Amino acid sequence: MDKLTEPDKAESKRPSTARGSITVSIWTMVSRITGLLRVVVIGAVLGPTYFANAFLAANSVPNLTYTAVAGPVMGLVLVPAIVHSLGAATGAHPLRDTADMLAKVTGYLLTIAAAAAAALALASPALAYAVTAGIPDPAVREHAWELTVLVVLFVAPQVIGYTVAGIGESIQQARGRFALAAAAPALENFGLIATMGIFALVYPPGVDVMDVSIGMVLLLGIGATASVAVHAGAQVYGARQVGLPIRVRRGWKSDPVTTEITKRLRSSVIVAGFPAISMFGMLALAATVPGGTFVFQAGMSMYFVLSALGAKSVVAAALPGMSVAVKEKDNARYGAAWRQALSFGVTASLPAALLLLAFAGPVAGVLANGKLATPDILNWLTGCLAVFAIAQFANSINEIARQALFARLDVQRARTISTVVLIVRLGVGAASLLLPLGLYRLLGLCAAVLLGEAVAAVLGLHSIRRAIRPERLVDYRRLGHLALATLAMLPAAAVGAWLAQRQDASYAAGHMVQIAICVAFGGLAMACFVLVVAKLTGQLPKLLGKIRGKLLPG
Template structure:
């Protein structure tokens, strides 16, 4: 609906800012802190006291997030300036600046709503109820789809900042915020259904359990803030290209899928073993658990790399619809997906290494890896401004993501290596098996690229060819890597 325009940059960048600010307040670590606190309280003090603990934590976090939402509104002129640097022509730049400020004001409440939603999801998880907590975020997507449909019907598609009325920006901002509100409301309902409440209450300072949870959250701020800061830098830099934020976020969404299905799933499964071995002082067990987690991460990340790089053109062609279906955008998006397809492997290793360090109660190591990734993003991303404001700059920005992920992964891996020395850092048999599996599937993927690259049969036919070939490649990867791994381990 928006197309490759500066208006698309404005909407997507500003609508991302509240989520980034929420990540700094608590973000992905909130559940890791709140769930254990509530579970422990349920076991020791019962439902009533645990509900009060949760309400006190809610009071702290909602108050903090509300203050940050207000700060977002006050800082909107500065943020708008940083997100519109790429609009150089007047009066287009002045109008873009004005619309960005308006949008920031309308999306600012999302900071509070994301906090409420996360608290509700954590409360349900503490009571071992997962379905609604996992499904509720889909309401945001549905709400955004409805918002876009209404905006297209009322104002039309493909408008840029010089043509877009203020009413369109207000509609987009309001619809996006109401979508997050629907998500938060569902999580509140789910919390009530498990007998808890996230209605804010005072007294968290006088509650030892709430105070300890708050202290752990404060210690994690730097770890959460660095990735959020790095992504904001990418948003600001990609906004210098017309439609650049849109291309970057679409490619980034594809890049996030293997990490969500791979590294995060691996760390969820491996974290208890890593934590248990670290707590018991079992260095041998900890090293073995790390090597296994890394091996599993590579097992998921390597075939994903092959598929994303091989079928980047097809993925871009499928995603480019409506106003996005332009001859220039599709190859640019394909190149970005291919580069980030490599980056997701490094990002997965970084995530596994970071969680392994956390399992040792090491906060300094993950913070150092985050600093390395942030500095790499700023330096490499800033250098991309030397390139023309078009496809070369966007592809180079994705290269900056790859560099930052690789630097952070290397930092975390080196720290793990020091911690487990003299034990081996990598399971060589597992790495060789993964490499063998990759070699086996390459001909299948190459055949798929050749068969789907003609453009004669249309997207549906290309998908009909690519999907079964991808499934075949996955099956061959499993068979080859399992066979080679078993033989190597048997020989050793």
């Protein structure tokens, strides 16, 4: 039987927000850790060079372009649309009707993506100039500009691949299937890691601009784009498995339902586009420091790992349920879903912030390997990680608030918040040019991210408060429990940080001891957090019973 004619049983099998969040957390953590690993591998192979800056920045442009065109808002628009379409279907084949709508939306999105990829190729000289303008030597700057143009041309088609992947991910989330959607980006990361491995075997590591050949650029550009294609293929497979295969149809202009969805996507461009623009600006500013792009991207990668464990997981799991509550005009259910999502986000992000603050130095030592294991790089990365630890906590609140606004189809407030964030980020980022080259300039860029997320979180909470009145904005009792549990982590985290700092990490054995201390005391701190939360919520006997059952199954 064609999957499009099967009865829709997804709603009855939809996992709870808690279970869905855990699933997304686990698989997204795998994806984000491999993403962090790929940045580490690129840095270890290419070293703190202007060429590394050029490749990392240029290879980020397609993803930033996709983010600007649709990116994270694609799921925030598509998931509610799919949920509403399935819920409103009255015919014999609800999946077929939804698939027809999706095919038209896909046709629209791929048309926009193809145009964006072409525009990216045309704009490659200007983009390359922005990335290389900070190089002081004219000859090196000119050659770096040429190489960056080539990289952008080879990676521009990635915009289409990311769009296909985003559509497939949204379809799976709407149908309550999270594992493959969250894990698929790891395939892209493994592909790029393999590309860097081949590069290291064929070419000498740590080459800078004047020694880079066209063959090197070809290998990196084609390998990176092929990796995105593998990621997109996995998401296409996942969409097909849940009964809504990705197909392309024309006619999005003549269909009222599709027109409404595409209109909402267009009106949401600012929400995704402005953060992407500000991020590219900060990458260009980081490129003024040799190795600065690696430091900034490595810090952002760790930031994304923590965000994936918290806000991203909650957003993916909670959005379908929030959309159903809005569709049924059940404000009490919507408010409860918001408070639950906020609590889950804080539960994941607050202890993560504390642990990264405590162990920023050892984490920097893990990230900076090979040609990047220099005292300056380690100091820069340690400082950036400390700032990003706080920023990811603010980001968790911002992301969940934005998700809640999109579930209500409230794009206008989300647009306003993104506009304010753009102004804050670019303003603070530009001011960082006044700071000395090196640590202080990079810290200024990280501070731009932190302040932008903090402002967005405050504005997001204000918007949700207005939307859910007279419902309560937060569960103060639950947040109080989380604050006390985080305080309970402090002794273990402080002792672990003190012991780790006393280890000589300049040699392999000392570095391994340092990592072991961080893992052991980090685990002990998390155990304290879990036990205190369980005690305060009355779940401790149940938790201890489960532990005893695991240890003593007989």
